[in-house]
Amino acid sequence: MSKMTPLAAALLVAVSGSVLANEHMAEVEQIGTNNSTEQTQSGVMQRSFILQNGTENRALTDQSGTSSEDGQASIEQVGMQNLAEIYQVNGGSPGTATAEIYQAGTANSATLEQQVYLNDLSVTATIHQEGTGNRLNARQSWVGNELNVVSIGQENLVEVIQPGFSILQVQQTGTANELRFEYMTSGFGEGFAAVEQVGTANQADISQYSGRYPGGEIFLNQYGMANVANIESGSYATVDFTQQGTGNELDSSISGLTSLTGRSEGDYNTVVTSQFGDRNSLDITQVGSYNHVEAYQEFQSHEGLISQTGDSNQAFLRQAQSPVGDLASIAQNGNGNVANVLQQ
Numbered sequence: 001m002s003k004m005t006p007l008a009a010a011l012l013v014a015v016s017g018s019v020l021a022n023e024h025m026a027e028v029e030q031i032g033t034n035n036s037t038e039q040t041q042s043g044v045m046q047r048s049f050i051l052q053n054g055t056e057n058r059a060l061t062d063q064s065g066t067s068s069e070d071g072q073a074s075i076e077q078v079g080m081q082n083l084a085e086i087y088q089v090n091g092g093s094p095g096t097a098t099a100e101i102y103q104a105g106t107a108n109s110a111t112l113e114q115q116v117y118l119n120d121l122s123v124t125a126t127i128h129q130e131g132t133g134n135r136l137n138a139r140q141s142w143v144g145n146e147l148n149v150v151s152i153g154q155e156n157l158v159e160v161i162q163p164g165f166s167i168l169q170v171q172q173t174g175t176a177n178e179l180r181f182e183y184m185t186s187g188f189g190e191g192f193a194a195v196e197q198v199g200t201a202n203q204a205d206i207s208q209y210s211g212r213y214p215g216g217e218i219f220l221n222q223y224g225m226a227n228v229a230n231i232e233s234g235s236y237a238t239v240d241f242t243q244q245g246t247g248n249e250l251d252s253s254i255s256g257l258t259s260l261t262g263r264s265e266g267d268y269n270t271v272v273t274s275q276f277g278d279r280n281s282l283d284i285t286q287v288g289s290y291n292h293v294e295a296y297q298e299f300q301s302h303e304g305l306i307s308q309t310g311d312s313n314q315a316f317l318r319q320a321q322s323p324v325g326d327l328a329s330i331a332q333n334g335n336g337n338v339a340n341v342l343q344q
Helices: 006-021
Strands: 024-033 036-041 044-055 058-063 069-080 083-090 095-106 109-116 121-132 135-140 146-154 157-163 167-175 178-184 192-200 203-209 217-225 228-233 238-246 249-255 259-267 270-276 281-287 292-298 303-309 314-320 327-333 338-343
Touching: 024 036, 036 044, 044 058, 058 069, 069 083, 083 095, 095 109, 109 121, 121 135, 135 146, 146 157, 157 167, 167 178, 178 192, 192 203, 203 217, 217 228, 228 238, 238 249, 249 259, 259 270, 270 281, 281 292, 292 303, 303 314, 314 327, 327 338
Parallel strands: 024 044, 036 058, 044 069, 058 083, 069 095, 083 109, 095 121, 109 135, 121 146, 135 157, 146 167, 157 178, 167 192, 178 203, 192 217, 203 228, 217 238, 228 249, 238 259, 249 270, 259 281, 270 292, 281 303, 292 314, 303 327, 314 338
Antiparallel strands: none
């Protein structure tokens, strides 16, 4: 049986002590009004936990620097007009960063920035806001990011900016909520965005800027009344939508080898879409009455499929400037429907 020499034992203790010494941990709990806490950490193995209960409280965690590795930050706030800020900005070393924000109440605000300039940094964040008039502004950069957002209540706003090869999942439930999502690819791979809105008068604005690089996958589900979605997407993107309810509206503009597939169920739903470039496809199904589809495809080798079931529905499909053949198909089942196909 081998024995550890005194020198080896001393070295093992020194190394273990060094690892533990590199870990930074801070915990703060505040109850009351107009409290403020700031935590600044740098180095490796950063841990920050903040809990506030009350009104007009402010919590800030900054885990930034050139060697910010394995950072973890958590902020929980309950009350009104609270502010939460987490910054995890990595300068040059590879590593990971994790952030969690939970806010319950009215008129709360959250800011998240996870950013890296060199090498690899995998960042993840989970944000939960519940109440009325809450605001979230989140920004992630580089690649391999993941953001999960739950927003419940009324008049809540979620703003997100992500680069390519990232994952976004957003769930909004309530009335008059709004999502603004901007996605920018830069040659590192496709992204994934799943958005679900449940309620009345919710709005989703989704923009993809892919240039010559592949775009991402967008999955949009809206359930309720008078929901609005605006989608702009670049090349090689896939958009899949579901709208269920009354008076929902989708407006999309996509270009170059993209696919738009979706389904509207209910009455007075509207889909307006424009596709530019080569080999775009759309497949739209509407079930209900007084629904409307207006689709425009420009250039060549497009495919447009529209199916409507119900009464007083309208479908307009235009395929223009095509030196190569396009395919158009409109199927309607019901009474008082109107279909118009123009191929140039």
